[in-house]
Amino acid sequence: MPDQFSMLVYSFLGLPLAALVLFNLFGKRVMTKFYMPVGMGICLVQMLSAIVSLVLLSQYNKDAITFSQFWNYQLYEGASYFSPDTFSFLSLLCIGLVGLVTFLVAYPVLPDRRFQFCNVTLVLLLGMNGIALVYDLFSLYVFMEVTALSAFVLIALYRDAKGLEGSFKYLMMSAIASAFILTGLALIFLNTGSLQYDVVQAYLANWQNGPNPVLTQIGFIMLMSGFSIKAGVAPFHGWLPDAYQSAPAPVSIILGGIVTKMAGVYAIIRLVGEWLPGSSVVNVAFMFLGLLSIVLGAMSAIGSTDFKRVLAFSSISQIGYIVLGISSGSPLGFVGAVFHFFNHSVFKSTLFVNSAAVEMQTKTTLIDKLGGLHKQMPVTGTSNILAFLSTAGIPPLAGFWSKLLIIIAVWQAHGGVVAGVALFASIFTAVYFLMVQRKVFFGPCREEWKDVQEAKFSIRLASVLLSCITVGVGCVFPWILRFLGAQGWI
Amino acid sequence: MVEPGILIMCILVPLLGSFLLPLLGRISAATRNVAALVFVLFSLVASGLMLPGVINGSPMRFYMDLPLGLSIGFLADGLAVFMAMTASLVAAIIVFYSFGYMEHYDNQNEYYLMVVLFIGAMMGLVYSTNLIFIYMFWEISAICCWRLIGFYRTEQVVLRANKAFLITVGGALLMLVGFIAIYIQTGTFDLLELQGRGLDGWILILILFGILSKSATLPLHSWLPDAGVAPSPVTSLLHAAVLVKIGVYVFARLFLLNFQLEVAWQTTIPIIAAVSALVSAGAAIVENDIKRVIAYSTISQLAFILLGLSCGNMIGAAGGLMYILMHSLAKAGLFLCAGIVEHSTHTKDIREMGGLAQRLPITAVAFALCAFSVAGIPPFGGFFAKYLVIAGAYETGYPWLAGVFIIGAVMTVIYLMRVFVKVFFGELTHPDLKEGSWEMIVAVALLGILSLVIGIFINVPSGLINLIVDSIGRW
Numbered sequence: 001m002p003d004q005f006s007m008l009v010y011s012f013l014g015l016p017l018a019a020l021v022l023f024n025l026f027g028k029r030v031m032t033k034f035y036m037p038v039g040m041g042i043c044l045v046q047m048l049s050a051i052v053s054l055v056l057l058s059q060y061n062k063d064a065i066t067f068s069q070f071w072n073y074q075l076y077e078g079a080s081y082f083s084p085d086t087f088s089f090l091s092l093l094c095i096g097l098v099g100l101v102t103f104l105v106a107y108p109v110l111p112d113r114r115f116q117f118c119n120v121t122l123v124l125l126l127g128m129n130g131i132a133l134v135y136d137l138f139s140l141y142v143f144m145e146v147t148a149l150s151a152f153v154l155i156a157l158y159r160d161a162k163g164l165e166g167s168f169k170y171l172m173m174s175a176i177a178s179a180f181i182l183t184g185l186a187l188i189f190l191n192t193g194s195l196q197y198d199v200v201q202a203y204l205a206n207w208q209n210g211p212n213p214v215l216t217q218i219g220f221i222m223l224m225s226g227f228s229i230k231a232g233v234a235p236f237h238g239w240l241p242d243a244y245q246s247a248p249a250p251v252s253i254i255l256g257g258i259v260t261k262m263a264g265v266y267a268i269i270r271l272v273g274e275w276l277p278g279s280s281v282v283n284v285a286f287m288f289l290g291l292l293s294i295v296l297g298a299m300s301a302i303g304s305t306d307f308k309r310v311l312a313f314s315s316i317s318q319i320g321y322i323v324l325g326i327s328s329g330s331p332l333g334f335v336g337a338v339f340h341f342f343n344h345s346v347f348k349s350t351l352f353v354n355s356a357a358v359e360m361q362t363k364t365t366l367i368d369k370l371g372g373l374h375k376q377m378p379v380t381g382t383s384n385i386l387a388f389l390s391t392a393g394i395p396p397l398a399g400f401w402s403k404l405l406i407i408i409a410v411w412q413a414h415g416g417v418v419a420g421v422a423l424f425a426s427i428f429t430a431v432y433f434l435m436v437q438r439k440v441f442f443g444p445c446r447e448e449w450k451d452v453q454e455a456k457f458s459i460r461l462a463s464v465l466l467s468c469i470t471v472g473v474g475c476v477f478p479w480i481l482r483f484l485g486a487q488g489w490i
Numbered sequence: 491m492v493e494p495g496i497l498i499m500c501i502l503v504p505l506l507g508s509f510l511l512p513l514l515g516r517i518s519a520a521t522r523n524v525a526a527l528v529f530v531l532f533s534l535v536a537s538g539l540m541l542p543g544v545i546n547g548s549p550m551r552f553y554m555d556l557p558l559g560l561s562i563g564f565l566a567d568g569l570a571v572f573m574a575m576t577a578s579l580v581a582a583i584i585v586f587y588s589f590g591y592m593e594h595y596d597n598q599n600e601y602y603l604m605v606v607l608f609i610g611a612m613m614g615l616v617y618s619t620n621l622i623f624i625y626m627f628w629e630i631s632a633i634c635c636w637r638l639i640g641f642y643r644t645e646q647v648v649l650r651a652n653k654a655f656l657i658t659v660g661g662a663l664l665m666l667v668g669f670i671a672i673y674i675q676t677g678t679f680d681l682l683e684l685q686g687r688g689l690d691g692w693i694l695i696l697i698l699f700g701i702l703s704k705s706a707t708l709p710l711h712s713w714l715p716d717a718g719v720a721p722s723p724v725t726s727l728l729h730a731a732v733l734v735k736i737g738v739y740v741f742a743r744l745f746l747l748n749f750q751l752e753v754a755w756q757t758t759i760p761i762i763a764a765v766s767a768l769v770s771a772g773a774a775i776v777e778n779d780i781k782r783v784i785a786y787s788t789i790s791q792l793a794f795i796l797l798g799l800s801c802g803n804m805i806g807a808a809g810g811l812m813y814i815l816m817h818s819l820a821k822a823g824l825f826l827c828a829g830i831v832e833h834s835t836h837t838k839d840i841r842e843m844g845g846l847a848q849r850l851p852i853t854a855v856a857f858a859l860c861a862f863s864v865a866g867i868p869p870f871g872g873f874f875a876k877y878l879v880i881a882g883a884y885e886t887g888y889p890w891l892a893g894v895f896i897i898g899a900v901m902t903v904i905y906l907m908r909v910f911v912k913v914f915f916g917e918l919t920h921p922d923l924k925e926g927s928w929e930m931i932v933a934v935a936l937l938g939i940l941s942l943v944i945g946i947f948i949n950v951p952s953g954l955i956n957l958i959v960d961s962i963g964r965w
Contacts, residue, residue, distance in 0.1 A: 332558075374643070389633065394659070395626035404622070404670075408558065411674050420667045427660045434652040442640060442648045478556055485557030 008049045009065055009084065012092055012133060015042045016126040020119065028115050035118040039103040042125070046096035053089045058487070064088075066135070080196075083135035087338055091132040091266060094345040097469075098257035099125050101349050101462040105356050106250035108456040113157055117250070120157075124150040124254065128262040137185055137195040140267060144181075144230070147263050148174045151255060155247040166246030173229055173239040180226035187212075187219025201275040223271070224282075231264025233323055234293040237316045241300075244312035245365075249356030252308055256315050257349035261341060265322055269337060277329040286327035287414055291422060293320025298428035307355045307365040307440060310432055311348065314391060317429065318344045324422055325406035328413035332490045336405030343390065343398045343473070350387035350466040354380045357455035357463070358440065367436055372445030376452045379460045381441040383467040388433035390470045393426045398473040401481075405490070494552035497566050500536035500574070501617060504529045505610030508603050515599040526602040527585050533613050534578035540566040544957065559678035563619035568958040569747060572811065572951075573616045573739050580731040580818045581609045583933050587826050588723045590927030591833065595721070601641060605727065608634035612732055616739060621669040621679040624740065625662065628704070631736060632658045635728050639720040647719045654713040658703050661710060665700025668693045681748050689749045697744065698759075705737025707796060708766035711789045715773075718781035718838075722829025725781060730788055730821035735814055738795045746799060746807055746962055756886065759800035764894045767793035771901035775908070779838045780828045783909050784821070790898060791817050791864065797895060798879035806882020808952070808959045813875035815951055816863060819944065820872055823860035823937030827853050830926040830934065831913060840909055845918030852931050854914045859938030861906040863945070866899055871945035874952075 019038050023031050053065070064085035084092070102121065110117050127150060130143030152174075156167035189195055191210050192203045207216045225236070232240035240260065244252050268286075276282050297317030304310045322344065325337030357380045358373065359365050374381035390399035403426070411419035454460065473480070484490045507529040515522040543550050544567060554562040585605060592598055608631055615627035632655060640651030671693045673679050699710070706714035706729075714729055727733070745751045767790045774786035795817065798810025830853045831846060832838050847854035863872035876899060884892040925931055944951060 372643075392659075394629045394633065395622075396630065400626070400629075405558075408670060408673065411670055416667075416671060416674070419670065423667050423670070424660075424663050427656065427663055430656060430659055434655060438645075438648045438652060442643050443645050444643070478554070478560070478562055481556050481558065481560065490557055 008053055009067060009082065009133070011045060011049050012129040013126065015045060016122045016129070020122050020126075023115075023119055023122075032114060035114045036103055036107045039118050039121065040100055042122070043096045043100035043103060046125075046129070047093055047100065050089045050093035050096060053084070054086065054093070057086055057089065080134065080136045080139045082133040083197075084133050087269070088132040090338060090342060091262065092129060094342055095125060095128045095132070095258055095262065097466075098254055098345055098349050101257070101353060101466060102250050102254040104458045104462040105253055105353055107458050109249050109356060109360055109459075110157075116157060117154070120150045120153050121254070124154065124259065128258065131262050131266055135197050137188075137197070137200060141178075141181055141185060144263050144267075145178065147259060148178075148230070151243075151259050151263075154251045155243055155255070157248050157251065162246040163248070166243045169239040170243040173236075177226040177229035180222040180229070184219040184221075184223030184226060187215045188223070190219075191216055197270070197275075204275050224268070224285075227264050227267045227271070228289065229264070230260065231268060231319055231323075232260050232316055233264070233268075233289050233319060234296045234316055237293070237297070240316060241304075241309050241312040244315070245306055245308045249352075249359050252311075253349050253352040253356065256311060256352050257345050260315070261319070261322075261345065265319055265341065268323060269326055269334075269341070273326040273329075273334045273337060277334070279329075283327045283329045283413065286323050287410075287418060290320045290322075290324030290327055291418065293317060293323065294422055294425045295320075295428070298425055298432065301432040302428060302435065304432075305366060305368055307358060307367055307370075307436060308352070310367070310436055311351050311355060314351075314429070314432065315344075315348055317425075318348065318391065321403060321406055321422070324410055324418075325402075328406070328409035330409050330413060332405060333409030333413065335484060335490050336402055336409055340399075340402035340406060343402045343470075346466055346469050346473075347387040347390040347399055350383055350463055350470065351391070353459060353463045353466065354384045354387070357459045360459070361452050361455060362449060367439040370440045370446075371443045371449065372441070373449060373452060374441040375445060376449070377441075377454045380455055380463060381437075383463040384441065385437065386467045386470055388429075388437065390474070392429040392433055393423075394430075396471075396474045396477075398470050398477065401474065401477045494550045494564070496536050496539055497550045497552055497564050497617060500533050500540075501564065501610065501613045503532045503536075503610075504606050504613060508606035508610060511602045511606060512599040515602070519598065522599070522602055523585075523589050526606050527582060529606050530578055530582045530585050530609050533609060534575060534582055537566075537571050537574040537578060537613075540571050541954075544568045544571050544954075559673055559676075559680065560622055561620050561680050562623065563680060563682070564614075564617040565619045565682070566617060567747075568954060568961060569739075569742060569811070570616045572954050572958060573735070573814070574613055576815045576818050577612050577616070577732045577735065578609060580822045580937075581605070581612075581727060583936055584723050584727045584731065584822060584826070587726075587829075587930050587933035590929035591723050591829055592721065593927070595641075597641065600637065601721075604634045604637050605724075608638070608727070608732070612736070615736060619681045621672065621681065624743075625666050625669060628662055628665075628700075628736065628740075629659065631733060632662065635733055638724040638728060639717045641721055641724060642719070650713075650716045650719050654717050657710055657713045661700045661703025664696045668696030668700070671696070681743070685748050687749055688752065691752070691755075694751075694755065701737040701741050702762070703737070705734050705741075705792050705796065706789050707737075707762065707792055708769055708789070711766065711770065714789060715777075715782045715785040718779070718785050722781070722825055722832060725785070726822045726825030726829065729785055730825050731818040734788060734792055735818060738792065738799060738810070738814060741796065742799050742807075742811065751800070751802065753802070756800060756802035757888065760797050760883065760886070760888075760891055763793040763796040763800065764891060764898075766790070767797075767895060767898040768901070771898050771905065774905040775901060778840055780831065780840050780843075780909060780913065781825070781838055783840070783905060784824050784828055787824075787864065787902065787905065788817075788821055790902065791821065794876065794879050794895065794898070797891075798875075798882055801882045801886045801891075803882055803885045804959050804962075805878055805885055807962065808955050809875055809878025809880075809882050811955045811958060812871075812951060813879055816871040816875045816941070816944070819937055820860040820863035820870075820941045823856055823934055823941065824864065826930070826934045826937065827857040827860065830930050833926055833930075834923045835920050840912045843913045843919055844916035845914070846920065846923065847914035848918055849920065849923035850914075850925055852925060852935055856934040856938035857910060857914065859941055860934075861910055863941035865903045865906050869942075869945045871941050871948065873945065874948050
């Protein structure tokens with residue numbers, strides 16, 4: 001593989017950093033016009049580099065690209081370095097995509113806060129990119145904190161009571177999670193002397209014979225609880241709906257689309273899916289967490305009266321599917337979970353983009369107040385249908401295929417009852433989808449919404465782009481399956 | 491193997507073409523309408539072109555292997571071609587009728603998109619040989635059905651569309667659980683590899699949930715009468731001619747041609763069908779809404795089809811298949827006639843109508859022809875189908891089952907005649923009525939005449955049906 005290739009990987013961290021410096025060097029006056037375009041540009045470049053990296057990885061048949069930014073990691077033992085693999089690049093692609101969409105929506109929605117928004121969002125992107133790139137648990141933790149901190153600031157961007165409340169809840173829960181994660185890391189470090197992925201993986205494969213099995217166990221449980229809180233898996237999900245609902249519209253997109261997944265689910269996929277696939281105790285625990293999230297999330301979504309809150313609960317439910325897929329412990333379940341990770345980024349971002357469009361045009365997201373918007377907002381309404389159908393796992397949309405893989409894997413691992421319940425729970429997704437669609441977009445048009453306009457061009461562009469991905473990936477999925485089969489991943 | 495291009499085109503032309511229709515609609519309404527009709531007719535012609543292959547015993551086949559026991563497989567065997575031709579023929583007539591009926595409504599682009607997409611999904615479903623793809627097309631049809639029932643967008647209409655969607659999707663999800671169970675047991679979703687296997691009872695029950703919900707059979711039937719709020723061509727297309735036939739088609743595909751149905755089920759399913767037939771026929775007798783009467787009648791007639799297909803002998807199977815054809819034609823005609831009546835009188839309550847035959851003579855005749863066929867009066871097509879089904883039920887060794895269905899048939903005559911007499915005879919209630927537009931008249935007349943002609947030339951469809959039934963190896 002050519003050396004120049006690693007330059008590509010530098011861009012994931014270098015570009016946001018450079019842009020941050022530029023923004024603040026020249027100050028508000030000069031740069032105001034450039035914030036959003038630069039942000040979009042960075043995200044586009046990130047998507048392109050991620051795609052190129054994925055192609056190169058499969059071309060050269062390599063598992064990962066190992067490099068370090070500032071020092072030669074081979075000289076010092078235990079030095080941290082980056083080693084992104086296929087899953088990392090897929091995450092980076094999702095981050096770029098959701099970031100792009102966020103900037104597209106923020107452009108018309110936040111005309112007055114561009115300076116703050118762009119700066120913090122770039123830090124957020126930096127943090128998430130770091131999570132995807134690193135190769136040791138401590139750096140993972142550091143980037144997780146970078147991500148979380150910038151998310152707190154973004155949620156409270158307007159410093160209003162609602163935003164501060166949501167942000168505070170997130171901050172509190174996240175702090176508890178951090179304490180758990182840090183303690184857990186310390187306990188594992190006690191036994192391994194290093195937190196690099198391969199060392200921890202090798203240790204966890206044989207932890208009973210390690211020096212302190214009890215401490216390892218406690219450490220691992222704390223680590224998993226911390227990640228579960230960050231991922232918003234039920235029953236650790238209390239903060240999530242408030243944070244999503246109270247955040248400004250573009251911020252909810254990036255939160256719901258990617259942040260909680262990078263900050264929590266990513267680590268769960270790494271730890272449980274990659275390192276402990278054979279552990280039946282962990283798998284059963286996550287199976288229950290997943291099922292609980294699926295059912296509880298969907299039920300709560302049915303009972304919600306706010307568009308964004310419905311979407312937040314729906315996220316919990318969908319993350320339940322990802323966790324459930326991971327809990328199967330098989331390669332198929334892993335692929336299904338990663339694929340659902342991608343799909344969920346796409347369709348949940350679409351839904352949040354649409355909620356942003358509705359919020360911008362009507363100044364409310366309460367579904368009982370809305371009604372009959374489909375006629376005025378046909379693009380938003382239609383893309384909403386597609387995204388919801390994908391969420392509910394209706395073929396031929398992308399969400400169906402990932403769910404199918406997960407369900408098959410779960411059936412093989414945990415039996416038909418669990419798989420059947422998880423699959424049939426999709427009907428609850430259909431229920432809240434129909435409820436939202438009926439109250440917001442169909443039905444008679446209310447007097448006060450007679451003059452509502454379709455959303456601004458860039459918002460429409462965002463939702464059309466995402467809908468095309470949902471439909472497109474769903475339609476070419478048979479070929480993706482062939483590719484996966486040829487690679488021997490399923 | 492013959493080059494399967496025509497088979498792929500037959501599915502893809504309506505499936506992808508439907509998305510062109512909104513664009514064409516921006517150019518002109520007429521272009522879009524004609525294009526919609528052309529796409530549907532294309533499927534009809536393409537299916538017809540595949541008939542020689544079926545008769546020669548070398549059906550067209552397309553196959554692409556995928557991991558996980560999946561495959562993209564299409565096979566144009568007798569059953570598929572028969573079903574595809576029935577569906578696309580009736581659909582083409584209904585699309586033609588829509589030209590007149592839908593002229594004055596908003597959202598016509600969406601209407602034609604959904605109708606043609608629905609036909610595309612139907613084509614995909616009948617030709618698929620893979621359970622997952624059958625499920626996929628099944629759900630596409632559910633989405634189209636949901637948008638079409640909710641076409642008028644008022645609160646109540648949308649609620650009923652949602653009801654239909656939830657019941658059919660709920661059933662389909664249970665069916666999918668059953669399909670995955672089959673995969674776990676056998677390692678494949680491919681029907682051709684599953685040929686001749688037995689099936690566990692619980693899997694069969696899960697699949698039956700899907701079939702019964704789609705084919706609106708008791709106890710999962712309640713969405714169908716409610717869905718009558720849709721425009722009449724939609725009701726006709728979905729609830730009479732095509733959508734509800736998906737369930738019985740999949741039943742035929744799975745349990746006639748692929749899986750062995752255990753003997754116990756050959757009694758249980760007919761009993762479900764018998765209950766469904768009688769209860770819904772009773773409901774049809776007391777209803778006063780013309781579309782609800784016909785909708786209940788559909789539920790009742792579907793029970794006949796299910797009986798024929800499940801009673802486990804050749805006569806019944808042939809009868810069930812023939813019933814699909816006859817019922818599609820005649821019931822589509824009845825719904826379309828009801829549409830003309832509703833269009834002209836602006837009411838659906840038969841107590842407020844009377845003597846309409848004086849003002850709507852062609853509609854009245856067409857209604858009568860279709861009603862005779864549904865009621866099973868010789869020499870109309872419906873008679874042969876009904877005769878075969880009841881004869882098949884008798885063959886099972888349970889003569890009382892045949893008796894129950896004869897009662898059902900008598901009730902059919904009663905409620906159809908009641909509607910006909912109330913609406914078309916008696917004192918004229920709406921003196922200033924006019925016939926529907928010429929497209930509508932031609933469509934209903936065509937369906938009425940076809941119901942009669944196909945009965946006279948019964949050897950044409952029965953030849954094909956014999957081929958299908960012969961291909962069921964086990965009898």
